[in-house]
Amino acid sequence: MPSMRPRTDPRRILTRNRMGWASEQLSPLSELAVEFCRSGACGELSPFLDLGAGYGAVSLAALHAGASVIANDLDLGHLEFLRTRVPEAERPRLQLKPGRFPRQLHFEPATLGAVHASNLFHFLTGRQLDEGMRAIARWLRPGGHLFVQAATPYQQPFAAFIPEFERRRAGGQPWPGWIDKVSDYCSHRQRSQMPKSIHLLDDLELRRIAESAGLVVERAWLFQRPDLPATLRLDGRESVGLIARKSE
Ligand SMILES: C[S@@+](CC[C@H](N)C(=O)[O-])C[C@H]1O[C@@H](n2cnc3c(N)ncnc32)[C@H](O)[C@@H]1O
Secondary structure (H helix, E strand, O other), X not given: OOOOOOOEEXXXXXXXXXXXXXXXXXXXXXXXXXXXXXXXXOOOOOOEEEEOOOOOHHHHXXXXXXXXXXXXXXXXXXXXXXXXXXXXXXXXXEEEEEOOOOOOOOOOOOOEEEEEEEOOHHHOOHHHHHHHHHHHHHHEEEEEEEEEEXXXXXXXXXXXXXXXXXHHHHOOOOOOOEEOOHHHOOOOOOHHHOOOOEEOOOHHHHHHHHHXXXXXXXXXEEEOOOOOOHHHOXXXXXEEEEEEEOOO
């Protein structure tokens, strides 16, 4: 095991920068993104961008499915570990792109076949989400797809926040899932592995952001990832998935 890789559970690895855990098991949403790659939609001229790739479990699967992959993360160490996991024959199809989404990433308009972001969007502010979604809509080629998964308020450690989320939603407050200080609501014993603030999202929020950026939403839904730790499980709505496309 390389020294840069923290101690692991076979299903998830702690990030190096207090951004939670990276999953080794693909979620249903990520499986759909890989299936999209298998259809041949993400070749050299229209690559697959994996935002906040972590240690790259999904980037790896996309490479195995034949895609050209751009793996992005804030932490270069995560991406360097990903590189060591890629078979020699697939390395020419992988590009590492460290940097903070959205501000530090730049691509030519209409050049990406798909964008995937798993467990990244809940680390972004409302302004970053709006800006990021507009950037993704610009970068996707016509017919290109966006696959997003994020945390919802419907997780056990955030149960105390649900009434506040629903009150804000009913009152029409913008960004109802923003929690400035996680410690005000979160009871998780490993809270120290999370950032100070978090932005819990749901299907209505993701749909609204994607549609205001001009994307066509194919599906937005709540679900429970099969690998979700027991301490996070609440009622089957712990994660939100979004699939959207840029119109032809
Ligand atoms: C919880 S991990 C998820 C990793 C992986 N996508 C998964 O689903 O298992 C979040 C990752 O996003 C990265 N990250 C957080 N904010 C970011 C940003 N603004 N731009 C790029 N990467 C970011 C972190 O470094 C971390 O590796």
